[in-house]
Amino acid sequence: MTKFVKGNEAVVIGALYAGCDLYFGYPITPASEIAHGAAKWFPMLGRTFVQAECETASVNMMFGAAAAGKLCMTATSGPGFSLMQEGLSYLAGAELPAVVVNVNRAGPGLGNVYPEQSDYTPAVKGGGHGNYQTFTLAPASAQEMCDLTIKAFEMAAKWRTPAVVFADGLQGQMMESVALPAAEVPRPDFSAWAAQGEPKTRANLVKSIFLDAHAQEVFNEKLQAKYEAMRADALAESCLADDADILLVAFGIGARIARTTAETLRKQGVKAGCFRPITLNPFPREQLAAAAKGRKILSLEIDAGQFADDVRLNLAKAGLGAEAAAVKMIHRMGGEVVTVDDAVKAAKELL
Amino acid sequence: MATIEQKGMYRSFPRSGKDVSFTHYCPGCGHGIINKLIAEACAELGLQDRTIFVDPVGCGVFTYYYWDAAHISAAHGRASAVATGTCRARPDAVTMAYQGDGDLGAIGFNNAFQAASRGERFGCIFVNNSLYGMTGGQMAPTTLDGETTTTTPFGRDPALTGHPLHVCEVFNQLAAPVYIARVSVADTRRILQAKQAIRKMFEIERDGKGYALLEILAPCPTNFRMTAEKAAQFCITEMEKEYPLAVFRDVTKDATPLVPRDVPRAADCAALFAEKTVVPPAADDPAIAEKRFKFAGYGGQGVLSLGLTVAEAARLERRHTLWFPSYGPEQRGGSANCSVVVSGTPIGSPTVEHPDVLVCMNQPSYERFVGDVVKGGTVIVDETVPLTVAPPEGVTVVRWPAIRLAEEFGVPKAANTMMLAALKKLACTGLSGASLEAALVASFKKKPELGEKNRELLRKAEAREG
Numbered sequence: 001m002t003k004f005v006k007g008n009e010a011v012v013i014g015a016l017y018a019g020c021d022l023y024f025g026y027p028i029t030p031a032s033e034i035a036h037g038a039a040k041w042f043p044m045l046g047r048t049f050v051q052a053e054c055e056t057a058s059v060n061m062m063f064g065a066a067a068a069g070k071l072c073m074t075a076t077s078g079p080g081f082s083l084m085q086e087g088l089s090y091l092a093g094a095e096l097p098a099v100v101v102n103v104n105r106a107g108p109g110l111g112n113v114y115p116e117q118s119d120y121t122p123a124v125k126g127g128g129h130g131n132y133q134t135f136t137l138a139p140a141s142a143q144e145m146c147d148l149t150i151k152a153f154e155m156a157a158k159w160r161t162p163a164v165v166f167a168d169g170l171q172g173q174m175m176e177s178v179a180l181p182a183a184e185v186p187r188p189d190f191s192a193w194a195a196q197g198e199p200k201t202r203a204n205l206v207k208s209i210f211l212d213a214h215a216q217e218v219f220n221e222k223l224q225a226k227y228e229a230m231r232a233d234a235l236a237e238s239c240l241a242d243d244a245d246i247l248l249v250a251f252g253i254g255a256r257i258a259r260t261t262a263e264t265l266r267k268q269g270v271k272a273g274c275f276r277p278i279t280l281n282p283f284p285r286e287q288l289a290a291a292a293k294g295r296k297i298l299s300l301e302i303d304a305g306q307f308a309d310d311v312r313l314n315l316a317k318a319g320l321g322a323e324a325a326a327v328k329m330i331h332r333m334g335g336e337v338v339t340v341d342d343a344v345k346a347a348k349e350l351l
Numbered sequence: 352m353a354t355i356e357q358k359g360m361y362r363s364f365p366r367s368g369k370d371v372s373f374t375h376y377c378p379g380c381g382h383g384i385i386n387k388l389i390a391e392a393c394a395e396l397g398l399q400d401r402t403i404f405v406d407p408v409g410c411g412v413f414t415y416y417y418w419d420a421a422h423i424s425a426a427h428g429r430a431s432a433v434a435t436g437t438c439r440a441r442p443d444a445v446t447m448a449y450q451g452d453g454d455l456g457a458i459g460f461n462n463a464f465q466a467a468s469r470g471e472r473f474g475c476i477f478v479n480n481s482l483y484g485m486t487g488g489q490m491a492p493t494t495l496d497g498e499t500t501t502t503t504p505f506g507r508d509p510a511l512t513g514h515p516l517h518v519c520e521v522f523n524q525l526a527a528p529v530y531i532a533r534v535s536v537a538d539t540r541r542i543l544q545a546k547q548a549i550r551k552m553f554e555i556e557r558d559g560k561g562y563a564l565l566e567i568l569a570p571c572p573t574n575f576r577m578t579a580e581k582a583a584q585f586c587i588t589e590m591e592k593e594y595p596l597a598v599f600r601d602v603t604k605d606a607t608p609l610v611p612r613d614v615p616r617a618a619d620c621a622a623l624f625a626e627k628t629v630v631p632p633a634a635d636d637p638a639i640a641e642k643r644f645k646f647a648g649y650g651g652q653g654v655l656s657l658g659l660t661v662a663e664a665a666r667l668e669r670r671h672t673l674w675f676p677s678y679g680p681e682q683r684g685g686s687a688n689c690s691v692v693v694s695g696t697p698i699g700s701p702t703v704e705h706p707d708v709l710v711c712m713n714q715p716s717y718e719r720f721v722g723d724v725v726k727g728g729t730v731i732v733d734e735t736v737p738l739t740v741a742p743p744e745g746v747t748v749v750r751w752p753a754i755r756l757a758e759e760f761g762v763p764k765a766a767n768t769m770m771l772a773a774l775k776k777l778a779c780t781g782l783s784g785a786s787l788e789a790a791l792v793a794s795f796k797k798k799p800e801l802g803e804k805n806r807e808l809l810r811k812a813e814a815r816e817g
């Protein structure tokens with residue numbers, strides 16, 4: 001069965017199927033439909049919706065619920081995401097699973113409510129204090145707003161880490177058919193470490209403090225080892241890439257514009273293909289390297305080039321220094337989206 | 352050490368790798384006494400298995416070394432927000448937050464205040480020693496007028512820093528809390544009163560009665576720069592002048608926990624999201640070319656729902672489709688447009704740069720978008736719109752009396768349905784008339800009678816305009 005829903009609503013559907021028991025949130029355009037859907041649907045299933053007084057509260061309420069062993073989430077957009085960074089650091093430091101959805105709007109400052117991917121760095125690299133990362137997924141359709149939200153909960157629980165679903169204002173507002181998941185995910189058991197108010201969890205302590213420098217370093221090393229192991233769960237997809245001369249690299253809604261661009265270029269006799277990271281952290285470095293080797297690369301994005309820099313970094317780390325140095329970018333900002341016409345033109349200039 | 356003195360406490364405290372049997376508090380500090388009272392109350396009431404302590408950042412940060420129960424160590428200022436999450440996640444647990452006066456009174460005041468206002472089911476034990484202890488004796492909102500701290504070296508000056516903050520008195524303006532009191536641990540008599548009050552806090556949360564706040568005045572000899580005796584005396588003579596000990600509210604005897612009002616329930620996700628009309632997923636058919644639509648007009652003219660109807664018709668024919676709106680920050684009245692893409696294969700770029708079909712209900716929309724329409728494309732424009740801009744070559748412009756027909760039929764709100772009649776009549780959507788009609792009817796699923804009425808109007812309009 002399918003439902004025709006906004007990407008924002010698809011997030012809530014995914015969260016409910018994933019076993020999310022609590023939603024904490026503060027309204028912000030263009031993410032508000034996630035709160036609207038949660039406010040309606042969570043109580044209908046006997047689950048909890050709390051409208052927080054601010055995003056700082058939302059993320060700390062998540063800390064309290066996750067520490068108590070329940071799956072929980074919030075959703076926001078740029079300004080709210082900024083406010084949550086301290087809390088995300090605490091979640092990472094206490095190794096708590098929780099999901100934050102960022103429906104990126106244009107910035108900086110108040111900006112506007114139209115789409116951007118400009119929160120790339122805080123969404124992907126860990127935007128708060130300390131050596132931490134989040135598991136970050138970038139959906140590209142309403143179906144994926146649902147499916148990757150489910151995946152985000154799975155990864156958050158598996159790696160005991162905050163996970164970020166990194167979308168944009170266009171996807172949040174766009175309606176598409178969503179095939180409902182086949183079954184609800186069973187609740188994970190966190191009683192080994194969570195404070196659940198039960199006899200078996202009485203000795204549990206959830207904290208992010210290590211007063212001793214050595215102990216803090218050992219914990220940091222453990223975190224870094226975890227992030228390294230997490231790389232096994234990197235996801236990517238490509239299309240028309242096998243014989244491509246030009247590879248468009250893009251994520252989220254940009255990846256769909258890139259696909260139409262590649263198809264248009266093919267019709268004009270230019271061998272173009274696309275590569276799309278589905279997880280932005282862990283970044284699918286090996287997959288990118290395999291698709292990019294020996295090709296001209298055009299990064300398509302809705303930011304100032306933060307993603308292109310990450311493409312270059314990952315190519316360089318994969319040993320493709322020449323490809324990395326030659327990466328070109330087409331981008332728009334401020335709520336404007338790259339057009340297929342402009343992307344076609346930019347790709348042809350690479351030839 | 353006698354067992355009785357360790358009631359509710361761990362037997363030893365493994366701080367910083369060393370196993371010790373003394374706390375980290377300075378001699379004469381109020382926290383040490385309060386910690387003991389809390390541990391005793393929790394143990395005496397048999398609540399250690401059920402209790403979740405939310406520990407602060409500040410001098411109380413290490414309570415997890417002392418109290419034998421589950422702990423969550425919160426960010427500075429956020430214990431009340433964290434406790435909100437915890438008590439919502441575990442309604443059967445006894446959730447107890449412990450906060451200092453910088454933590455609760457300054458950085459986390461709104462979190463504490465809003466949690467109290469919501470009537471969250473946790474107890475908040477608020478230790479007021481009139482300054483920031485752990486960070487080195489700075490001014491807190493609770494610092495007394497004239498009191499010297501490291502950030503008020505000449506004494507607190509109300510002209511520059513305002514007056515001492517009375518947390519209990521402020522919270523007492525809220526409707527939800529069931530218990531608000533201020534006690535002290537400055538001498539034996541006061542300690543015994545504090546013990547009773549702390550015990551009451553646990554009983555309230557044990558019985559799920561609601562939000563409770565207990566402020567405890569506590570001496571800080573180190574930062575007061577006094578002996579323990581003098582610090583305790585300062586608490587009694589100076590602090591109590593500003594912060595009188597009192598029970599501000601106690602409705603616990605009669606309080607029955609509020610039970611949430613009933614909402615419609617569903618058994619599970621599948622039941623919640625079930626739809627009356629089962630629409631199967633799109634089927635790939637590369638023979639069907641992609642069509643891009645733009646619907647534009649004033650907000651309130653129904654252009655967004657007109658686009659949705661076309662998208663729904665495409666879904667009924669198992670095409671891939673998407674819809675997205677674009678409108679100004681105003682909820683009503685501004686310009687609005689939406690884009691729809693229909694395709695036989697999965698859709699790439701969702702944006703409609705060059706529509707195959709453009710529907711315009713007003714002049715600004717026509718002027719803005721007509722130049723984008725592809726060669727061979729169709730523009731349907733309400734007849735009230737003057738064609739001030741020439742369309743590109745090879746683009747057909749059809750003027751259609753959508754607004755007039757709707758008014759003639761006595762349903763001015765149905766101008767968008769009249770536009771749908773044009774789309775159907777001109778057969779420019781690539782979708783069957785039956786699908787368009789079915790989608791139109793389905794769009795009124797909350798008011799089925801309106802669906803049928805609109806179908807009639809649509810047919811009438813088609814027949815009228817030959």
